[in-house]
Structure formats: C-alpha cells, structure tokens
Amino acid sequence: MTAANPSGRRGASTFVAWIGLLFLLLPIAVVVPVSFTPNRYLSLPVDGWSLRHYEAIVSEAAWRNSIGDSLLVGASATVIAVVLGTLCAVGCWRISSRLSEVMRFLMLAPIIVPSIVHALGFYQAWVQVGLIDTYAGLIIAHALKGLPYVVISVSASLANFDLRLEQAARNLGATVTQAMYRVVVPCIRPGILAGAVFAFITSWDELVVTMFITSRRVYTLPKKIWDGIQDNISPSVAAMATVLIVVTLIGIVAHLLTSRRRQDAT
Amino acid sequence: MERDHATRTYWIFILIPLAVLTAFYFYPLAKVLWLSVTVPTPGFGNYEKLLSSTAIHNIMLTTLRIGVITTALSLVIGYAIAYAMLQAPPERRVWMLFIVLLSFWLSVLVRGFAWLTLLQSRGLVNTALMEMGLIDTPLPLVRNELGVVIGMVHYLIPYAVLPIFANMQGIDSRLVPAARGLGASRFTAFWRVFLPLSMPGIISAGILLFIFSLGFYITPALLGGGKTVMIAEYVAVQIMEALNWGTGSMLAVTLLVGVIALLAAVSRFANLREVFGAKS
Numbered sequence: 135m136t137a138a139n140p141s142g143r144r145g146a147s148t149f150v151a152w153i154g155l156l157f158l159l160l161p162i163a164v165v166v167p168v169s170f171t172p173n174r175y176l177s178l179p180v181d182g183w184s185l186r187h188y189e190a191i192v193s194e195a196a197w198r199n200s201i202g203d204s205l206l207v208g209a210s211a212t213v214i215a216v217v218l219g220t221l222c223a224v225g226c227w228r229i230s231s232r233l234s235e236v237m238r239f240l241m242l243a244p245i246i247v248p249s250i251v252h253a254l255g256f257y258q259a260w261v262q263v264g265l266i267d268t269y270a271g272l273i274i275a276h277a278l279k280g281l282p283y284v285v286i287s288v289s290a291s292l293a294n295f296d297l298r299l300e301q302a303a304r305n306l307g308a309t310v311t312q313a314m315y316r317v318v319v320p321c322i323r324p325g326i327l328a329g330a331v332f333a334f335i336t337s338w339d340e341l342v343v344t345m346f347i348t349s350r351r352v353y354t355l356p357k358k359i360w361d362g363i364q365d366n367i368s369p370s371v372a373a374m375a376t377v378l379i380v381v382t383l384i385g386i387v388a389h390l391l392t393s394r395r396r397q398d399a400t
Numbered sequence: 401m402e403r404d405h406a407t408r409t410y411w412i413f414i415l416i417p418l419a420v421l422t423a424f425y426f427y428p429l430a431k432v433l434w435l436s437v438t439v440p441t442p443g444f445g446n447y448e449k450l451l452s453s454t455a456i457h458n459i460m461l462t463t464l465r466i467g468v469i470t471t472a473l474s475l476v477i478g479y480a481i482a483y484a485m486l487q488a489p490p491e492r493r494v495w496m497l498f499i500v501l502l503s504f505w506l507s508v509l510v511r512g513f514a515w516l517t518l519l520q521s522r523g524l525v526n527t528a529l530m531e532m533g534l535i536d537t538p539l540p541l542v543r544n545e546l547g548v549v550i551g552m553v554h555y556l557i558p559y560a561v562l563p564i565f566a567n568m569q570g571i572d573s574r575l576v577p578a579a580r581g582l583g584a585s586r587f588t589a590f591w592r593v594f595l596p597l598s599m600p601g602i603i604s605a606g607i608l609l610f611i612f613s614l615g616f617y618i619t620p621a622l623l624g625g626g627k628t629v630m631i632a633e634y635v636a637v638q639i640m641e642a643l644n645w646g647t648g649s650m651l652a653v654t655l656l657v658g659v660i661a662l663l664a665a666v667s668r669f670a671n672l673r674e675v676f677g678a679k680s
Contacts, residue, residue: 162514339509375507375509
C-alpha cells in the first residue's frame with residue numbers, strides 16, 4: 135500500500151493518527167501501573183510495588199460473587215440469544231419475503247434504542263410480573279440485548295451458504311429439523327460463534343439496564359465496579375480493571391491469530 | 401404438501417423470536433410510551449415541558465452540543481488513524497488495528513475509571529503538574545464538560561476508525577497516483593480525489609456516532625460528576641431520585657423519537673444495514 139499510494143500527506147495526518155492511538159492507549163497505560171501501588175489510595179507505584187489489591191479481589195467475597203453472577207447471567211443470556219437469533223436468521227433466509235426483511239429490521243431494535251429507554255421499559259414490565267432483582271429477569275433482558283448481534287452475524291454467514299445444500303439434504307430424506315441440525319448449523323458455525331461472543335460481551339459489560347432491574351440479590355461485575363468507583367475509588371478497582379484488560383488482550387490476540395490462519399487457509 | 405410443511409416450520413422459526421421480542425421488548429417499550437402520556441395525569445402535559453421547561457432545554461442543548469463536538473473530534477482523529485492504517489506496511493497496520501480493537505472491546509467502566517484516575521483533582525495529571533510546580537491549584541479536567549468530551553471521544557474513536565477504514569479499503573488505490581501523475585500536488589490529490597471518495601464512509605460513520613452519542617449514560621455520569629448532565633442521565637435521575645416517571649418517560653420517548661427520526665433521514669442516502677454492519 136505504501137508503494138502504491140506514496141502521495142498521501144504523510145506528515146500532519148500521521149502525527150494526528152499516532153497521537154490518536156496513544157490517546158486510545160492512555161487509560162490502559164495508567165490503570166495497569168496503578169493496580170500495583172502499595173498505597174491504599176490511587177497512585178503510581180513510586181516506592182516499590184505490591185500485589186495487595188489483587189489479593190483483595192481474590193479474597194473479597196463481593197468481587198468473587200459478582201464475577202460469578204456476571205458469568206452465569208452472561209452464559210445464560212448468550213444461550214437464549216443464540217437459539218432465538220439463529221432461528222430468526224435461518225427463517226428469514228429461507229422465507230425471504232418483504233415480511234422477513236421487516237423482521238430482520240425489528241430484530242435490530244435493541245441496538246438502535248438507547249439503553250436508558252429500554253431500561254425504563256424493562257423496569258416497568260418486570261415490576262408487573264415480579265422479575266425485578268431476579269436472575270431470570272436480568273437474563274431475559276440481556277438475551278434481548280444480545281439477540282441483534284446473533285441475527286446479524288448468522289445472517290452474514292448464511293449469505294455465503296449454498297441454499298441447495300439444505301434442499302439436497304431434504305431431498306435425500308432429512309426432515310427440516312434434521313437438515314437444520316446436521317447441514318445448516320455446522321456450515322454457519324463461525325457466524326453463530328461470533329454472534330455468541332458478541333452477545334456474551336454485551337451482557338458482561340452491560341450496566342444501564344442492570345442498574346434499573348436489579349438491586350442486591352443479583353449483583354454483576356459492572357455493578358460492583360460502578361459501586362467501587364462511586365463510594366471511594368480504591369485501587370482494587372484498578373486491579374480488577376487490569377484483569378479485564380488482560381482478558382480483552384488475550385481475546386483479541388486469539389481473534390487476530392485465528393483470522394490470520396483462516397486467511398492463510400484460503 | 402411437503403413444501404408447505406417446510407415453509408410452515410420456517411415460519412415457526414421466525415415467529416418464536418418475534419413473539420419473545422414482542423412480549424419482552426416491544427411491550428416494555430410501549431409501556432414507557434404509555435406512561436409518558438398518562439402519568440401523572442392523562443394528556444400531553446409532560447410533552448409541554450419540552451417547550452416550557454428551561455431545565456429541559458439546557459439538558460437538550462448540552463446533549464446536542466456534546467454530541468456534535470464528540471462526533472466531530474472522533475471523526476477527525478478516526479479518519480487520521482484509518483488513513484495512516486491504509487498507508488502503513490502490513491506489520492505496522494496489524495499493530496494499529498490491535499490498538500483500535502483493544503480500546504473498542506475494553507469495558508466502558510474500565511475506561512471511565514481510568515480517566516477519573518488520571519484527571520480528577522487529586523489524579524495523576526494534576527499531582528504531577530503540582531509536584532513539578534507548574535500549577536498551584538488543580539486544573540478542572542473532569543467532573544465537567546471537558547471530562548465528558550474526553551471520555552466520549554475515547555469511546556467513539558474506534559467506532560469511527562473501523563467503518564472509515566473499511567470504506568477506504570474499497571477505494572481504488574491507483575486513483576491518487578493517477579491524479580499526481582496528471583500534475584496534482586499531494587494536497588490537491590488528497591483533497592480533490594481521495595477525500596471525496598472516502599466521504600460515504602465519513603458520513604455514515606458520523607451519523608452512527610452522533611446517534612450513538614445522544615444516548616450515552618455511563619461515561620457522562622462518571623466523568624460529568626453530576627454537573628454536566630446529558631439526557632440519559634437526566635432521565636435516570638428523574639426516575640431513581642425524583643421518582644418523576646412522567647418527565648422521565650417523556651424524555652426517554654423524545655430521545656427515542658429523535659434517534660428514529662435521524663435514522664429515517666439517513667436511510668434516504670445510506671444503506672442502514674451497512675451502517676449497522678449487517679453486511680460486513
């Protein structure tokens with residue numbers, strides 16, 4: 135690309151680009167060292183470092199339980215979102231009429247509608263049926279927030295899937311469900327997987343709806359971090375943040391490596 | 401007969417998620433709409449506040465102003481990053497993409513926390529500046545509009561880079577050299593050839609960013625410190641603290657209508673499914 139496009143304005147725009155990238159890295163560059171401070175307040179570890187804040191997040195039951203709640207809610211919401219989203223994407227793909235176009239658009243609603251708006255709605259509806267501060271209530275809400283991502287990514291991988299394969303399976307005697315399980319789903323597995331990752335992360339990082347429909351019983355990690363920031367900012371939040379940064383880092387490296395391998399394979 | 405049966409099964413595939421979405425998503429949204437015209441008294445009393453209440457005017461102005469500022473800044477920085485990525489050798493491009501993705505996937509709370517650590521009055525920046533003797537009193541870097549803008553721009557930059565970069569990759573890389581060969585200066589070749597070709601990417605990213613910025617809650621709540629309040633936080637305060645469901649739901653509906661109206665306006669000249677990444 136450099137050789138093909140030598141005439142760009144290198145100086146000024148490259149400078150802005152690198153400033154922008156450094157700006158993107160700045161929060162990480164701050165949180166990681168702060169998490170190793172030996173002090174009880176937020177500071178850089180100038181005179182020595184310590185792991186006490188990591189010990190705190192391991193030993194404190196509140197941190198451990200919040201991670202457990204987030205994993206439970208995230209995993210359950212992901213399963214629901216994947217099942218519903220895949221059904222919807224396959225149905226729309228097979229039927230493809232104007233109505234299924236409308237359907238696919240309706241499915242996008244949870245991405246388009248601002249969080250605060252559906253947070254109010256969930257609260258009002260959940261009060262009515264007693265789902266406030268229950269796992270079921272939060273799982274349903276998070277599943278619906280993750281649903282659009284599954285529909286989008288499964289639809290994208292169906293676009294490259296040959297319709298005749300499914301028809302062939304059925305001509306050979308498979309029922310619709312068999313053809314779905316044994317032919318369609320294995321072929322669109324990358325799309326389903328990508329949708330599942332999106333849905334899980336959506337739930338894992340969700341706070342606005344969680345704040346409205348849970349209080350004490352269901353207490354997710356974002357809620358714990360939020361309370362940790364509001365009350366008194368202790369460096370244990372920085373330790374937790376560092377753990378999350380490392381997890382994110384591993385996820386992206388894994389993603390870049392697998393996508394590179396896939397490129398090499400083709 | 402067999403075909404009919406299959407078609408029926410696929411309709412059931414569609415109808416199950418539709419039923420769930422209707423019961424657990426659209427019904428709750430309808431409740432918000434309903435509340436906004438029935439609480440505390442039936443009628444459009446809540447909506448009259450859109451015209452009469454100065455507090456609400458200020459909130460809306462703050463929201464729009466921050467939306468415009470953050471969208472513009474994120475577009476400029478995002479465009480520069482995307483452009484640098486396009487021209488970088490593959491090795492370096494992967495690193496740049498890595499930084500963008502890392503920040504794209506990083507928890508919004510982690511970032512808000514990091515900015516507080518850096519910018520608050522006893523934060524790292526102010527402490528460093530005071531120890532160096534450059535300032536006597538801490539600079540007001542956060543819990544104001546500046547803090548909100550910094551946090552939001554940081555959040556939005558990856559959302560600008562990714563679609564703009566995707567769009568730039570689709571531009572024929574021979575066009576700029578052709579313009580140069582025909583005598584255009586570097587600047588002219590960029591300004592008259594490359595920039596117009598990358599305009600669709602800028603416009604759809606810009607719209608997405610602006611719509612997105614209007615509904616921000618966590619970042620302004622953390623970094624605005626209750627002084628710079630955007631509409632989503634104001635709605636939450638109306639409901640959680642003032643228990644004022646009438647005003648809260650009315651503003652939520654107004655926000656939603658605004659977002660839908662913007663999208664409808666956009667759909668005239670941009671493919672929405674592309675904007676939302678459905679085709680990527």
